[in-house]
Amino acid sequence: MALRDIITLPDSKLRLISKPIERVDAELNRLIEDMLATMYEAPGVGLAAIQIAEPIRLLVADASPKEGPREPMALINPEILWSSDERRTYEEGCLSIPEYYEEVERPASVRVRYIDRDGKEQERLAEGLLATVLQHEIDHLNGVLFIDYLSKLKRDRVIKKFAKIARHEGKGIL
Ligand code: K1U
Ligand code: ZN
Numbered sequence: 001m002a003l004r005d006i007i008t009l010p011d012s013k014l015r016l017i018s019k020p021i022e023r024v025d026a027e028l029n030r031l032i033e034d035m036l037a038t039m040y041e042a043p044g045v046g047l048a049a050i051q052i053a054e055p056i057r058l059l060v061a062d063a064s065p066k067e068g069p070r071e072p073m074a075l076i077n078p079e080i081l082w083s084s085d086e087r088r089t090y091e092e093g094c095l096s097i098p099e100y101y102e103e104v105e106r107p108a109s110v111r112v113r114y115i116d117r118d119g120k121e122q123e124r125l126a127e128g129l130l131a132t133v134l135q136h137e138i139d140h141l142n143g144v145l146f147i148d149y150l151s152k153l154k155r156d157r158v159i160k161k162f163a164k165i166a167r168h169e170g171k172g173i174l
Contacts (some may be wrong), residue, residue, distance in 0.1 A: 001008045001030075001033045001034060001037050001135070002034050002037070003034070003038050003041055003052075004034050004035070004038045004052040006038065006042065006047075006051050006052060006095050006096060007051060007052070007053050007096060008095075008097065008098060009051075009096060009145075009158070009159065009162035009163075009166075010159065010161065010162050010163045010166055011053075011096075013050060013053055013055065013141065014050065014051075014096055014140075014145060015143040016050060016055045016143055017055075017141070017142055017143050017166035017168070018048070018049065018050050018055045018056050018057045018058075018140075018141040018142075019055060019056055019057065020056075020057050020077050021056050021058060021077055021115070022059055024036070024076060024115060024117065024118070024119035025101040028076070028117075029039050029117055029124065030173050031049070031058070031094050032060060032074040032117055033053065033091045034052070034074050035047050035049065035052065035058070035060045036060050036074070036075075038052060039060055039061075039062070039095075040062070040070075042095050043135050044093075044095045045061060045062060045063050045129065046059060046060065046062075046063075046078060046134075046137045047059065047061075047137070048094065048131040048140030048141055049141075050140055050141065050143075051095060051096050051140060055128055057076065057077045057078070057141050058074070058075070058076055059074075059075050059078060059134075059137035059138070059140070060072065060073065060075075060143065061073045061075070061130065061133050061134060063133050063139060069111050073100075073172070074116065074117045075112065075113040075115075075116075075134070075137075076114055076116070076117070077114060077115050078112050078113070078114040078134070078137075078138055078141070079112065079113050079114070079138075079151035080110050080111070080112055080134075080135070080138060081110075081111045081112065081113050081123070082110065082111040083109070083110050084107045084109040084110070086107070086108040087105050087106065087107055087108055087109075087136055087152065088105070088106065088108035088128075088131070088132065089103050089104065089105045090103070090104060090106070090129070090132045091104075092104045092132065092136060092146045093101050094145065094146055094147075096140075096145070097146075097147065097158065097162065098137050100147075100158055101130075102146070102147070102150055102154065104132075104146050104149045104150075105149075106131070106135050107129045107131065107135070108127065108128075108131060109125060109126065109131050110125075110126050110131050110135060111123060111124070111125050111126075111135060112124055112126060112134055112138075126167040131156040147159070160173070
């Protein structure tokens with residue numbers, strides 16, 4: 001198990017559309033272990049593979065209460081089958097946009113189909129924080145960031161801020 005570097009704005013890889021996974025094998029399971037360790041270390045409640053520069057349709061999440069036991073999940077090729085009309089606003093963050101939080105409104109519940117780490121097809125109804133996190137992570141697989149739901153003014157402001165930081169750190173821009 002290894003901790004992996006999380007890429008941040010303005011890394012253009014964050015805008016890639018991740019490719020479906022064709023085989024669930026030991027190598028993929030090692031990557032899942034690395035992603036879970038990286039997510040817990042960050043700390044975060046979700047992580048998409050593209051955030052560690054792997055453009056494949058894989059995400060991990062754990063939206064369990066802080067006091068309770070961990071509930072790690074790994075979703076391979078996840079798809080949203082159904083979204084509720086009811087919506088919920090949650091203050092979102094993103095490990096690829098560090099220390100920036102804004103309220104985003106999304107469907108309150110979603111039904112998701114995915115392949116688990118044993119290669120079995122699963123369906124799960126997610127509500128509350130888990131529903132928000134799964135939608136945020138599935139967006140990452142499609143190159144969508146939570147700042148895309150904000151006004152152009154707010155989005156441009158945050159992109160500019162991270163581009164400036166990258167210039168100072170000698171990185172490229174989006
Ligand atoms: O995808 C990511 O960048 C991870 C992100 C997931 C997320 C958080 C909140 C709403 C939607 C999606 C994070 O985990 S940011 C860090 C965070 O929210 C957190 C960190 C420690 C404890 C609890 C939450
Ligand atoms: Zn994110």
